[in-house]
Amino acid sequence: MIINGVSIDDTFAEAFGMRATRVLITAQNHTWAMHAATAMTGFATSVIACGVEAGIERLLSPEETPDGRPGVAVLLFAMGSAVLMKQLETRMGQCVLTCPTTAAFSGIDSGYPEITRINLGKNLRFFGDGFQISKQFGAKRYWRVPVMDGEFMTEETTGMVRAVGGGNFLILAESQPQALAACEAAISAMKQLPNVIMPFPGGVVRSGSKVGAKYKSMIASTNDAFCPTLKGITRTELSPEIESVMEIVIDGLTAEDINRAMRVGIQAVCDLGRAAGIHRISAGNYGGKLGPYHFKLREIMRARGAA
Amino acid sequence: MSALTFTLKISPVQRVDCSPLTPEQLHGKSVAEIAALPLWSGKRQLRVDEVFDISRIGKDGGDDDSEDSNDDHIVFLNSSAHLDRIGQGMRSGRITVHGNAGDYLGLELRGGRLELHGNAGHFAACAMSAGMLHVHGNCGDYLGAGLVGERKGMRGGTVLVTGNVGDRAGDQMRRGLMLIEGDAGDYCASRMLAGTLGVLGKVGRYTGYGMRRGTLLLTQTPVLHATMADCGTHTLPFLNLMFKSLRGLPSRYAQLDQNRVRRYAGDIANQGTGEILVLLPP
Incomplete structure (x- = not known):
């Protein structure tokens, strides 16, 4: 399959089940909501060392938020519910509670077959040292915690759902600037979509990994088959003209969300095309042994007319 | 229907x-x-x-x-103040009363909707836990209070009163929403444990007497007793959320939108984590 001169590999991205939650952060204005959201999603690129993969989903207008203030939707993904709950609590406590004028609300209440309620502000309330106030409106409970700028308000719980992590594709280009430009185009298009995040810096990862290493202590190491400088000394996946490879990793609330994000991202890259130095699109997988979700590149791109 | x-x-x-x-x-x-x-x-x-x-x-x-x-x-027509305990323990459905109702209207109400077009006696919504009581008229004393001898009053649900209420409205109220459009008598929100109580009109003496937690929302500054402590004026974002949750109610409360309040905490003679919020002009 070739789109605008870009060859789409007959391979698939291998993804696995994760647990995810969404938090809506509101503040006096978008700037301060973003400060909290940026801090909360900091150091959250990969579950390998960060505990969670997190990102900013989108900005919310005052009409979309529970308290009628500008807000930001944040998605957090983890490999299990226990680590997600722990990370949510510490990040809420250090990044949202601390940020002036913010409030936090549940971002998942319905629309998924299985929603587990997990603590959002339930334990943060104890920061109030007895002065915290509970308020229940409708079926939802909120906590008002007195803080130095006024009151920090947070919903007691948010919804956790089964989600999918590790959707990805690789962009193989003639040069590093061209690979990066293609990634920027893809990320810019994918950021318009709901329910997905691209957790790496700027949405792009350059250090794709393989499982295992020659060193016993390493569980993952550089994906030498895609390292352009090793073309001559390893079982390379790269043809001579490829000089740079970058990867976009996607976590989504459902497989369909990842499907759509991959389609939109790959299409944006292909729109730049061979003329912009893009030669191939490939994907990272482990031979189908690791994850139950297989996103087949050619199937995804064949469906683009229907989407 | x-x-x-x-x-x-x-x-x-x-x-x-x-x-x-x-x-x-x-x-x-x-x-x-x-x-x-x-x-x-x-x-x-x-x-x-x-x-x-x-x-x-x-x-x-x-x-x-x-x-x-x-x-x-169920509809009651030509009702009188001698008819007690209308809607007691109701869990679902609707009761509409035209005329006055006696005491214990909506006693232990657990669901459904009870509407009165007239005045109610004492102890309306007493020990209520869910559902809605809407009184288009006045209520007597102990609205939403507990049964005699009990330690907790209303535990949930919504009470709307378009007129005035007597003394001790919300006595020992534990949870839920009570919105009074008219005046309230003495000891409003006395011994309140939690929940939200609003009064758009005037309140009598000893408002919030013995209040432990909960929110009393007023539009006029009351004469408060010594153990209610002034905490100053504030813009509280939670009020946006609360007023938004009231938007759908058939009540004047649906139009509230200012979130600037003067906050009084108390009753400091009894834990003191309750609050009286007096809405200020924006």
């Missing part, structure tokens, strides 16, 4: 306990069976048809005496 209508046909000398006349208890009963139900009145029992004319209006508007008719809406 079908409706089962009870029209009061006597002027009761004694008070009449109307607690058996709720949608659940009458479900599946024919008019003849309902007519034979006993109602306590003082130390005597009266048949329902000694007190009320009963009619059942079917879905098509005509008379319907089939046993399977849907009695989820």
Whole structure:
């Protein structure tokens, strides 16, 4: 399959089940909501060392938020519910509670077959040292915690759902600037979509990994088959003209969300095309042994007319 | 929707306990069976048809005496202040009362909607835990309070009163929402444990007396006793959320939107984590 001169590999991205939650952060204005959201999603690129993969989903207008203030939707993904709950609590406590004028609300209440309620502000309330106030409106409970700028308000719980992590594709280009430009185009298009995040810096990862290493202590190491400088000394996946490879990793609330994000991202890259130095699109997988979700590149791109 | 209508046909000398006349208890009963139900009145029992004319209006508007008719809406017409315990323990359905109601209106209400077009006696919404009581008129003392001897009052649900209420409204209230559009008497929100109570009119003396937690929302600064402490003026974002949750209510509270308040905490003679919020002009 070739789109605008870009060859789409007959391979698939291998993804696995994760647990995810969404938090809506509101503040006096978008700037301060973003400060909290940026801090909360900091150091959250990969579950390998960060505990969670997190990102900013989108900005919310005052009409979309529970308290009628500008807000930001944040998605957090983890490999299990226990680590997600722990990370949510510490990040809420250090990044949202601390940020002036913010409030936090549940971002998942319905629309998924299985929603587990997990603590959002339930334990943060104890920061109030007895002065915290509970308020229940409708079926939802909120906590008002007195803080130095006024009151920090947070919903007691948010919804956790089964989600999918590790959707990805690789962009193989003639040069590093061209690979990066293609990634920027893809990320810019994918950021318009709901329910997905691209957790790496700027949405792009350059250090794709393989499982295992020659060193016993390493569980993952550089994906030498895609390292352009090793073309001559390893079982390379790269043809001579490829000089740079970058990867976009996607976590989504459902497989369909990842499907759509991959389609939109790959299409944006292909729109730049061979003329912009893009030669191939490939994907990272482990031979189908690791994850139950297989996103087949050619199937995804064949469906683009229907989407 | 079908409706089962009870029209009061006597002027009761004694008070009449109307607690058996709720949608659940009458479900599946024919008019003849309902007519034979006993109602306590003082130390005597009266048949329902000694007190009320009963009619059942079917879905098509005509008379319907089939046993399977849907009695989820009960209407009291020509009601009087001698009819106590209307809607007691109701869990679902609707009761509409035209005229006054006696004491214990909506006692232990657990669901459904109870609407009164008239004035209610004392202890309305007492020990209520869910559902809605909407009074288009005034209420007596102890609105939403606990039963005598109990340590907790209203535990949930919504009470709307368009008129005035007597003393001790929200006494020992534990949870839920009570919105009064008129004035409240003395000891409003006394011994309140939690929940939200609003008064758009004036309140009497000793407001929030012995209050432990909970929120009393006022529009006029009350005369407060010494153990209610002034915490200054604030813009509280949670009020946006609260007023948003009131938008759908058939009440003047649906129009509230200012979130600038003067906050009084108390009663510091009794834990002191309750609050009186007085809305300020924006």
